[in-house]
Amino acid sequence: MAEYEAVIGLETHIQLNTHSKIFCSCKADSWEDPANTNICPVCTGLPGVLPVLNERVVEKAILLAEAMHAQVQPISYFDRKNYFYPDLPKGYQISQFDQPIAVGGQIDLPIPETADPDGKGYVRSVRIHKLHIEEDAGKTKNARNQRLVDFNRCGVPLVEMVTEPDLRTADEAAQYLIRLRQLLRWLGISEADMEKGNLRCDGNVSIRLKGSNVLNQKTEIKNVNSIDSLRDAIRKEIDRQIREVEKGNEIHPWTLDWDEDTGELRKMRSKETEADYRYFREPDLLPLRVSSDWKKEILKDFPERPLDRRQRFADQYDLPMYDADILTLERGLADYFEETVTAYKGDPKKVSNWLMNDVLRMINDDHLEPLEMRLTPVFLSEILQLVDSATINITTGKNLLEIVQDTGKAPAQIVDEQELAQVTDDVQIREMCLKIIAANPEEADDFRGGKESLIGWFVGQVMRESRGKADAKMAKDVLFELLKK
Amino acid sequence: MQLCDLSAVEIRDKILSKKTSAVEVLESCLERINQVDGCPGSIDSRPETKEDAEKVHAFITLTEDSAREQAQSVDKMIADGDDPGPLAGIPATIKDVFCVKGTPSTIGSRILANFISPYTATPVERMRLAGAVLLGKVNLDEFTYGSSTESSAFQPSTRNPWDTSRVPGGSSGGSTASVAAGEAPLSLGTDTAGSIRQPAAFCGVVGLKPTYGRVSRYGLIAFGSSLDCPGPMARNAKDTALLLRTIAGPDKRDATGANLPVPDYLALLEKEIKGKRIGLSPDYFQITFPNLETSEYIQQPVPAEIMDATMKAAEIYRQLGAEIIEDVPMPNTRYGIPVYFVISRVEAASNLHRFDGVKYGHRTENEISDLRSLYRRSRGEGFGLQPKLRILMGMYVSAAQYSEQYYRRALQARTLIRRDFEQAFDPNGKYKLDALLTPTTPTTAFPMKDVYGDSVIMQYADQLTVPANHAGVPGISFPGGLDSNGLPIGVQLLGPDFSEGLLLQLTHAYEKATEDANWRLERPAVLREA
């Protein structure tokens, strides 16, 4: 069998998390609301109404464009995309067609070892074709041979972002979505929850002989609502196309619907008969002008992009890429890490370990916002310093994390109040060791008889006696000395 | 003379000075309506009676009860010493293209015959807040698509008060007829190609199409969204100025509204005319239209009586000290209608997509099992011929494969039309015009059924008015005499962007200069025996 490669382009629809809809003052998010309660004359397309553009939509779209290295256009236009569908009350969607808000752009996707057939990992550069602003449609569902229409979602602001056909595997497509979701949350412009439809993805898939440059007939996969489903759907479609070509069949430009329940692709409609949308300029809206001053204002506090920060963490703090990756999954966590490192002044890897092993669990278990924790970066750095200076031992240090988070008190104060300071006084430890040996003559005999592995047990007894405060290493040394006598 | 025949300003002043009350004025208007209007337009067809043929039929929906409440409230405010607003107690009619909360808002179409709007259009809301007494909704061409009001699904359609065998013009025919017949001193209408100015000319009233963006379009059921302008109609310039001042100005619900302050148009009326430069263009003294048999273009001069009225107006302005500039070239005027055939249809077809039997309006009563049939049936039954024609035309010329040939080219030709005006009005240019004086229409009111059905010839009735819509500039039509049939002749002034104040001032000056003219004594036929 010949060797094939897939050519994949993705179109993502991103719901922006504004307060109000794109062209009216209804609230943007009506996820839990009863049908047709979050509507007004404008978003239901009553006769005579007019759209008025929400400025925050433009601002959020520009943030995304900047993050993708796309060129924001000083002037762009809204157009009407005309078609009949019950979820589209005006009979046209206000969108941007030939002169969208931003064009071009690129993202360099790190593809992990696990997604690389060669097991090494690599970078896939994906070019962005364009980003445009548009309004979301309503929702319909089937029940008893009828269709039920809910307009609550009509007019939720969307950015549609289209890639060039630069992806080559289903795993790469999944990585694109993973990184996009991370970026959207990082910028705070979308909730990016695929289950709620905040982030939706269509995939264009074709195949060709490896090494070829031609673009063959493609199919379009729609209605995929999770990253796993996208990977799954694209894999299945690539396999199907290979089977067809191997059989000598042609690939038809079908639109395929992903059925989440059965995990299968179904054919929707033939592209050849696709409606002519008869785009034309939306006369109800003026050209969208983005002055350089406005753009500057929008990008004033533009954050370092997550993948850039990931690389910098690896370089600047000498962290393994694995650590850098996890610490930059979420912007709050990355900020937390850096603030802790700054306050701590010690080994960043140690901060990373504490964060990834312990603090992250607290964050995940209780759904905490890292920078809003009572265990502030400064307190975390204090705990690390207390451990470093052997004021407390590691166990005490780790226990302190929860206590600081619960009480909001400074670590040093808690150590003081609860007398948690490590017992490093030779006399005290010697006393405790003598007491333990005296209380356990059989074990002491066994030890002396050669069963030296019991030392760990003895240390444990001393730690218990000291309520965890004893310097374990010192206790071990003293125990050896006393038992060997 | 009855209360209802007074001007809006006179009515308001009498009410404010307690010489009469808003309720008395209202009753006078209702009595006039009762006398001359006949049965309101209805979608339930019935044979036309002889009496129908002699009535005006301006109304579709008369909102007598709410009008009385509004009038009483104005009277109460005055009694309480409160200010009821600049339109205090002035009765007004509203073209049924505007949505008014709780009122049937039909656009003269079967497809919206049962639609009760949940909200009110901005200009109507501003009138209401200013104290106007809204009498109800008046007839129009279906979806405003016409120049005679005959295409309304609500029959009998409006007749011309000067001669009820003739059309009132359109599409704001109900508005101008109601004003001419003394049913109300003010009416609010819309102008997409001449729909205020042409019926104003036919009915012998003043009609002003403001600059695009001067008056909010929010709540006006859209035809050609880049052309539609709400505007006032009245029996004189002063009343027109009063209503324009009330409805004009930015609206947060219209993103194409001009963000400019509104001048006090009334205060501008008495300003000096001297030194104003008023142009005449040969391109407005002829009409050009296709002969459908030969596809050749026929050029015809505007009829002599209409030309004379226009030249007489020029002479009056000259006597008032204005400078008359002749031979101003407006070479792209002749393309106004073809351009309009494309642009307005593309926008209309899209604007009519929303009428599908799902959310409001007519839904077929036939048993329907699939969605597409529901659309086709509901739209097929609900739309009359004119909307259907515009939808098909719009869809054809905006189809991907023809869009470049037709739509883009039309938009470029629109630029050329705009440039004609820019050059004429350029303060540093050759002509430096303050206004262009033209006939409003190529004919006076034509007999009913004469033109109806020929969609091309009907459209050419707008040839002298439509360029202003393409260019966005303001235009006003005012009565400039009567023809030999005793029908009103309209004279038009076109001005640069946002020059409504000057157009009103010029109209006012003309009115004062001709106030003793014999033709001013004539009254519409429906009022003669009254």
Next chain:
Amino acid sequence: MSKSNQEISRETFDHLVELAALELGQEESEYLHTQLNNQLSAVHVLETIDIADDVPPASHGVPYTAQNSPELRKDEWDACPNSDAILEQAPVVDDGYIIVPDIPHTTLE
């Protein structure tokens, strides 16, 4: 009638009618077909105008400048006071949903 009056064939016309979601009677259909061709032949005069390529298309007549353009809307939520009245206009409503006939599915091949 001249040839240009027949620009839109019967087939094209029927296709347009289908795209426009209009059900037409026979007589209506013939009238509209004729009128449509008449209007189109009136439009053809546009092809005779000498328009330079650099003449921009005008979406609006009046130019909008930074000074006269309205501001964009602030992102503020302001709930519609009478959304019920909107739903009341819908011909068929059940449990808050607007009801339409089903959309037939394309069967798998």
